Amino acid sequence: MNTRNAIVGxxxxxxxxxxxxxxxxxxxxxSGKSDAGKVPTIVVDKAGHPVGGIRELVYRKGDRIHFxxxxxxxxxxxxxxxxxxxxxxxxxxxxxxxxxxxIEGVFEAELEGHKEQIVELKVEP
Amino acid sequence: MSWLPFAHAxxxxxxxxxxxxxxxxxxxxxxxxxxxxxxxxxxQPRFEEENWRPFGARLSAVVVGWPAQxxxxxVGVFLFGVAIYAGLHGTAAPDRxxxxxxxxxxxxxxxxxxxxxxxxxxxxxxxxRAAGRAAGAGFRVVAGQAPAHLSYPxxxxxxxxxxxxxxxxxxxxxxxxxxxxxxGLSPHPAAVAALIYSGYTLAMMALxxxxxxxxxxxxxxxxxxxxxxxxxxxxxxxxxxRRRPFSAATRWATVPGSVxxxxxxxxxxxxxxxxxxxxxxxxxxxxxxxxxxGASLTTSLRLTDTIFMLLTFAGVGLVxxxxxxxxxxxxxxxxxxxxxxxxxxxxxxxALAYLVAHYFSLFVFQEQAQFTYLLSDPLGTAHTDxxxxxxxxxxxxxLSSNAIWYVQVxxxxxxxxxxxxxxxDRALVYWRDYRDASRSQYWMLAVMVAFTCFGLxxxxxxxx
Numbered sequence: 200m201n202t203r204n205a206i207v208g209x210x211x212x213x214x215x216x217x218x219x220x221x222x223x224x225x226x227x228x229x230s231g232k233s234d235a236g237k238v239p240t241i242v243v244d245k246a247g248h249p250v251g252g253i254r255e256l257v258y259r260k261g262d263r264i265h266f267x268x269x270x271x272x273x274x275x276x277x278x279x280x281x282x283x284x285x286x287x288x289x290x291x292x293x294x295x296x297x298x299x300x301x302i303e304g305v306f307e308a309e310l311e312g313h314k315e316q317i318v319e320l321k322v323e324p
Numbered sequence: 325m326s327w328l329p330f331a332h333a334x335x336x337x338x339x340x341x342x343x344x345x346x347x348x349x350x351x352x353x354x355x356x357x358x359x360x361x362x363x364x365x366x367x368q369p370r371f372e373e374e375n376w377r378p379f380g381a382r383l384s385a386v387v388v389g390w391p392a393q394x395x396x397x398x399v400g401v402f403l404f405g406v407a408i409y410a411g412l413h414g415t416a417a418p419d420r421x422x423x424x425x426x427x428x429x430x431x432x433x434x435x436x437x438x439x440x441x442x443x444x445x446x447x448x449x450x451x452x453r454a455a456g457r458a459a460g461a462g463f464r465v466v467a468g469q470a471p472a473h474l475s476y477p478x479x480x481x482x483x484x485x486x487x488x489x490x491x492x493x494x495x496x497x498x499x500x501x502x503x504x505x506x507x508g509l510s511p512h513p514a515a516v517a518a519l520i521y522s523g524y525t526l527a528m529m530a531l532x533x534x535x536x537x538x539x540x541x542x543x544x545x546x547x548x549x550x551x552x553x554x555x556x557x558x559x560x561x562x563x564x565x566r567r568r569p570f571s572a573a574t575r576w577a578t579v580p581g582s583v584x585x586x587x588x589x590x591x592x593x594x595x596x597x598x599x600x601x602x603x604x605x606x607x608x609x610x611x612x613x614x615x616x617x618g619a620s621l622t623t624s625l626r627l628t629d630t631i632f633m634l635l636t637f638a639g640v641g642l643v644x645x646x647x648x649x650x651x652x653x654x655x656x657x658x659x660x661x662x663x664x665x666x667x668x669x670x671x672x673x674x675a676l677a678y679l680v681a682h683y684f685s686l687f688v689f690q691e692q693a694q695f696t697y698l699l700s701d702p703l704g705t706a707h708t709d710x711x712x713x714x715x716x717x718x719x720x721x722x723l724s725s726n727a728i729w730y731v732q733v734x735x736x737x738x739x740x741x742x743x744x745x746x747x748x749d750r751a752l753v754y755w756r757d758y759r760d761a762s763r764s765q766y767w768m769l770a771v772m773v774a775f776t777c778f779g780l781x782x783x784x785x786x787x788x
Contacts, residue, residue: 280337301721303724304340304720305337305338305787306338321787324725
């Protein structure tokens with residue numbers, strides 16, 4: 200096998216693989232999606248699971264993170280990373296998070312008592 | 325099942341996926357570098373000679389003499405003891421307990437990097453080695469002779485370490501992911517596992533000797549020692565010295581089981597990274613399939629993760645073995661077994677690159693906790709403040725997402741270049757004609773490109 204042909208062949212194959220992966224992933228990092236300006240409510244059922252599954256919320260740095268959590272029993276809701284705890288009173292109730300998106304990354308909000316994740320919060324640069 | 329739990333372990337902040345454009349740039353740089361490397365590759369091996377130069381006897385006595393060995397051993401035993409005590413008696417909250425951060429972040433992630441830079445720094449701090457040597461010294465005093473040991477079966481090589489490595493990672497990312505919780509492994513089972521491993525290790529040391537077991541079977545000595553082969557510094561016959569970087573690695577993989585150790589290392593990190601990204605939907609499907617057939621949620625999750633972890637190990641091994649088999653087809657190639665062992669060391673930089681790329685931010689963030697509130701309040705009781713830092717916290721703004729992405733891509737590209745370089749250098753030893761050597765490296769180039777692009781891909785879909 201000719202050396203130059205082999206090198207070009209390997210390079211072309213690898214470029215094709217890279218292009219395939221980038222194209223198959225949509226060629227973007229979902230940067231268009233944002234929950235800024237909305238106030239979604241995450242409802243927790245009696246078993247302690249978020250109705251509809253873990254809610255994904257996406258913001259840009261500098262946006263306002265704003266969402267509510269409705270829990271039918273006494274609990275503590277913890278937004279990790281931002282380290283904000285909210286207490287749900289006996290008998291249940293709704294807590295509201297309203298804070299600036301200052302830290303980039305992926306964070307989870309969970310029910311402390313049930314150790315159950317209810318929100319996946321993404322703050323993009 | 326949308327609320328399928330996954331181990332997010334200790335850290336409250338996880339990395340965003342690297343953007344597609346950075347993925348494309350990283351992969352393109354890899355290809356350009358590879359093309360360039362093949363075009364201008366050198367024609368004589370450069371890493372076979374260590375060019376060993378010992379430091380002065382006084383410096384060696386201070387750094388690796390017996391007082392330093394005893395002191396470091398005591399520090400290692402003490403810190404390991406604190407971790408076990410905290411795990412057994414401290415808070416169940418993983419992020420507030422000294423045990424998990426110390427064992428799974430400070431030691432597990434810190435030693436590979438420091439070993440690559442400074443040499444085998446784990447060896448003097450190894451708590452089991454220190455305890456084993458102390459027990460041996462006690463035996464000599466009482467019995468008046470050195471303890472007798474069995475001869476270690478050389479065919480076993482480093483296989484016990486490879487199995488131990490997979491078991492350790494399984495404990496962290498499979499066992500710790502179970503139980504329907506949003507956090508990972510709890511401190512108590514981690515401490516119990518550490519005690520079980522300690523009993524096993526000390527028994528093996530009693531059977532085969534402390535140093536022999538550390539060289540072959542003790543998982544952490546072998547694993548951290550593997551990375552120390554990349555660096556400048558080492559100890560030979562009690563003397564500290566320096567050598568040509570990467571030269572020690574060329575002899576590391578001659579022991580059976582070494583290939584499994586380095587492949588387990590890459591596979592472990594890959595699986596941990598893919599669990600929440602590339603493999604997520606496949607894992608969820610398998611989990612649901614098992615759960616629908618009556619297995620409990622915990623059993624389904626552990627079984628699913630175990631299957632995928634083993635598949636990752638098999639997949640990484642298969643890619644390497646395909647590269648080796650390809651090289652065998654080149655004129656003048658040595659035996660397959662020789663090729664398999666002879667090129668395993670070229671994956672060590674890739675393993676280190678994977679480790680840095682996947683855990684860099686975790687290490688930077690969690691070490692802030694280690695040296696503030698975890699140090700002052702190791703049990704996490706909120707009633708202790710040994711050093712006045714118990715109220716400290718983690719500054720998550722210290723690293724921007726851009727900084728993390730650039731470190732990740734730089735680590736993988738650097739690991740790729742070093743792996744290619746070592747492979748080409750070894751090929752020049754096995755093939756007398758440099759043209760045959762270069763031809764053989766098309767196969768290793770494909771292996772390295774596959775691993776690097778796979779690593780970039782994992783980062784691009786993590787936490788998406």
